[in-house]
Amino acid sequence: MGDKTEKATPKRRRDERKKGNVLLVQDVIAVATLIGSVMMIRVLFPTYVEKLQGMFRYTYSYLGLMAEGVAIEEFLGEIVVQGAIIFVQTAGLMLAITVLMAVSATFAQTRLLVTGELLKPKFNRISPAQGIKRIFSLRSIVEALKGLLKISILLYLIYTSVEELVRVSGNFLYTALPEACGYLLEAIFFMLLKVILAFAALAGFDFLYQWWDHERKMKMSKQEIKEEYKQTEGDPQVKGKIKEIQRKMAQARMMQQVPQADVIIRNPTHYAIALAYKPGQDAAPKVLAKGQDELAMRIVQKAEECEIPTIENVPLAHALYDTAELYQEIPPALYGPVAEVLVYVFKLANKLPG
Known part of the structure; x- marks a missing residue:
């Protein structure tokens, strides 16, 4: 078919889009969900603490009944129901925001594409030859290096944050418990913020690389363009x-x-x-x-x-x-x-x- 040196035609892009072959960077989705989760914790943390305190007080209120000889089976159902409500109000809201951010990041990249083409079974996916080719492909090497880089950055940020906490941990002996907990939470939040910034930078570079790789794979040979023209416009002869x-x-x-x-x-x-x-x-x-x-x-x-x-x-x-x-x-x-x-x-x- 010749070297693929020509940019993909609009028809080629439409056909590939119908097949689900669009640019989709998973790191962008991961960073979006991480941002949504951290922001939710930051904003709603006082509310979470208040609801958990209420749950503990509600549970402790039944201790007196147990001391009076009331069987736990009589009020265990109420405690479970109340616990489920608190879980939905805290973790459920967090899960909903995470899903919303993931879906938004996905649709933003695919431009609201919904297709079941990728779910169809393809025998080349279970081919050993194709599997070995994918393992030793340029994309697999890049993904492996990217994973090592992310782990290295994450370990470095955790190490520096914990090291800073260790240096100041002695001061906690002279600090009230609420203030100490508040300081720890702030330190954890800033550590997460550093992780988000680092991963966002990586996601940006990964997006540029995958865009380049996607465009490279979409390129067509001159013969393919001629064949497409014949199919759409008819044979010139x-x-x-x-x-x-x-x-x-x-x-x-x-x-x-x-x-x-x-x-x-x-x-x-x-x-x-x-x-x-x-x-x-x-x-x-x-x-x-x-x-x-x-x-x-x-x-x-x-x-x-x-x-x-x-x-x-x-x-x-x-x-x-x-x-x-x-x-x-x-x-x-x-x-x-x-x-x-x-x-x-x-x-x-x-x-x-x-």
Whole structure:
């Protein structure tokens, strides 16, 4: 098929999109969900703490009943229901935001593409040869290096954050518990923020790489472009033959109109125009046929066979060929010159009084 050096055509992109072959970077989705989760924790953490405290107080309120000898089975169902409600209000909301961010990041990249093409079984996916090829492909090497880089960055950020906490941990002996917990939470939040920034940078570079790789795979050879053109526009040779047939049919219909003409105005060898005019019926003379070179000679020969007068008038022939449309009335600018010719022809044919 030749080297694939040409950019993908719009049709190729539409076809690949229908197959689900679009640019989709998983790291972008991961960073989006991480951002959504961390922001939710940051904003709603006080609410989470309040709800958990309420759950603990609610649970402890039943301890007195147990001390009075009430069996735990009698109120265990209420505790489970209340716990489920708290779980939905905290973890459920977090899960909903995470799913929303993941779906938004996916649709933003695929432009709302929904297709089941990728779910269809393909035997090349279970082919050992194809599997080995994928393992040792450039993409697999890049993914492996990217995974090592992410792990290295994550371990480094955790190590530096924990090291900072260890250095200041001695101060916690002289700090109230709420303040110490608040400091720890802030430290954890900033550590997560650093992770997000680092992973976002990696996702940006990964997006550029995968975009380049996607465009490289989408490229087409010149032969593929020619084949696509044949499929969409038709074979140029076939189209040329069709146009030739249509042209000959149009000429044949036009030649059938020549016997109805009243006069042929011609340039001696290049142009011929057949005109017809019925006084009292037509508003102006009409063009029944016109042609150039070989077609002009055919019109003149047909007119001679039908004994139709032929007038040589070079300027008028040029003007009629350039401005008058086939089967239409002549332009008003040519009424005068054409009228002179028709009067002369009609007088010769005794169609007008002398």
